[in-house]
Amino acid sequence: MSQAIKPAADMTTKELVTFLQEANQAYRSGEPIIADETYDQIYLKTLQQREPNHPFLNAVEPESDVVSTNKKVRHETPMLSTDKAYTQEEITAYVNRVLKIAEKLKLPLDTIQFRITPKLDGMAARYSNDILATRGNGQLGNDITRNIARGLQTLGGANAGTGEIVISKRYFDDNLSDQFSHPRNFVTGLIGADNLSPEAVEAMQDKVVRFVPYTLLNQELCNANTLSTRAEELCAKVESECEYPVDGSVIDVMDEQLRAEMGSTNHHHNWQIAKKLAGETATTTVEGITWQTGRTGRITPVLNVTTINLSGADISNVTGHNAGNIRNLNVGIGAQIEIVRSGEVIPKLLAVVKEGEEAVIPATCSACDAPAEMERDFLVCQNNECVAKVEARLQHFFTILGNIDLFGPRTIEILVSNNVVDLPTIYKQTAADFEAMGFGAKQSTNLVEQLERSRSEPVEDWRFLAAFGIHHLGRGDSRKLLRVHKLETLNTLTKDQMLEIVGFGEITAEAIPISLAKNWPVISEMLALNFTLLSDEPVEAIESPITGKHIVFTGSMELPRGDMQEQARKLGATVQTSVNKKTEMLVIGDKVGAKKIEKAESLGTQVITVADYLALISD
């Protein structure tokens, strides 16, 4: 969206509906062109006022073809949207509607209970009879069950009901927020993708993409009086306690009789309302763009804007996500942009309201002047010795290690400008060395003390390993790896050894040993400094008849297939999703096509029934 959007009042009804459809499509694909609040409170509301019975208002807004598979699933009961509230007044009005019906039913009003749960911001789905499906148009969804075999975690079993596919908020913030503008965007992209991106493969392996049924969410219970006066406070509480991204809270009436009486429209349940977070938006002007080089060499744009107050804070910098985004939206100096700040500390660019000068993507890295090149949507500094990369890598080490103070950006900048650019050298510095670089006498002793502290104060070995910032070895994966192999032995690690560990796939198993070997000189030098490293208890390798075997499960089975696969992994097997030359065993459930079996047999794969398989592993 680079053109100014017409005000709702100036649009004909037809234009308004077309615009709502466009905005909905953009929102579903993860690239909203306006803020939710603007969509709901201005454009949708204008249509509601003009034509309360317009078909667009009387149906669930479809996810259209954002995720479209060729297998459709008819929902047993419709999957609806929610009615929305943004303010306490709107919630109080809802409470009064509930109380009115309760009165009619002669229910004692002080016993009416409401449940508040976090409103997960992902992709709505339903898991029923082993089939996972999207909401679709509410009646007909898309079968996305195959994502379970690709690593999607399902909480609550194969009949968990309605919920949301989400990614862990912390994981997204730590690993993906510099590449993807929004966690919902990442999730919808992954669920619909025919081929997973490396980031998606990693997230699936890290088990952070999950289907979470609404019944398993943290909740607050309250009565009508509390809800009419303190809704914002209670909603804020459930939202902050949730480990997934949220865009508000959902309030439900608990009483079944009350629910039945209040009923539903084609769009939402009248007994339920969503309190949406009003991500406050504002329009400001781009005065300049600062390009910052990170640890991996990615150069990200920060928009310097005319200072503006948003949700109580003065904002003069806004993240522009990545170079591709700047190019696509054509963000140049003088552009008027809409920005949003909802919970996050750093406000985000939402849309260009009015174009300015043409967007310029720099040809060189501003930190080291080396050439910068576009790789997919990212601008990347091609120089390995780039000062910005070196500084960011050192910073990463101290931040992840977490048991050292004083080694922040300013200290590191001074070290690097004095050509102290690697960790072992930093650890060799004496107070006199620091003083020679311009640190004060007291500060120099403190720096030495902190380095000493970081070696003597115990720290988990996986934290230490993750601190080196090796690609594919974040905290979670480092921990998985170190549960099986000792840190000191990682220089001899092979791809095959990696593949034996549950949770590492082909790509990472191949890449990790190579990166470890490359980084080994520094790691071993650091190990020689005698950090006080703590190890998890090693897991015993379980020996079973299927240990080390490549197995595929197919057909419908009594136990959820995901559970069968998980169990096989625990017993040391490598679970594949389809048969290939490596496959040693094909476990067949009901309704398996003859072709599949023939193919497996022609490849020399052992084909066995679920019953025989279960007998085999229980031996």
Ligand SMILES: NC(=O)c1ccc[n+]([C@@H]2O[C@H](COP(=O)([O-])OP(=O)(O)OC[C@H]3O[C@@H](n4cnc5c(N)ncnc54)[C@H](O)[C@@H]3O)[C@@H](O)[C@H]2O)c1
């Ligand atoms: N910014 C834009 O351009 C744009 C465009 C279209 C839609 N939207 C936003 O999306 C809304 C419509 O989308 P929608 O129909 O998917 O609604 P929604 O996503 O805002 O909320 C409804 C959904 O919330 C889910 N949900 C999450 N947590 C829940 C919980 N704890 N309990 C129960 N349900 C829970 C349900 O599956 C339900 O379908 C609009 O009102 C607007 O805010 C924005």
Ligand SMILES: [Zn+2]
């Ligand atoms: Zn550089």
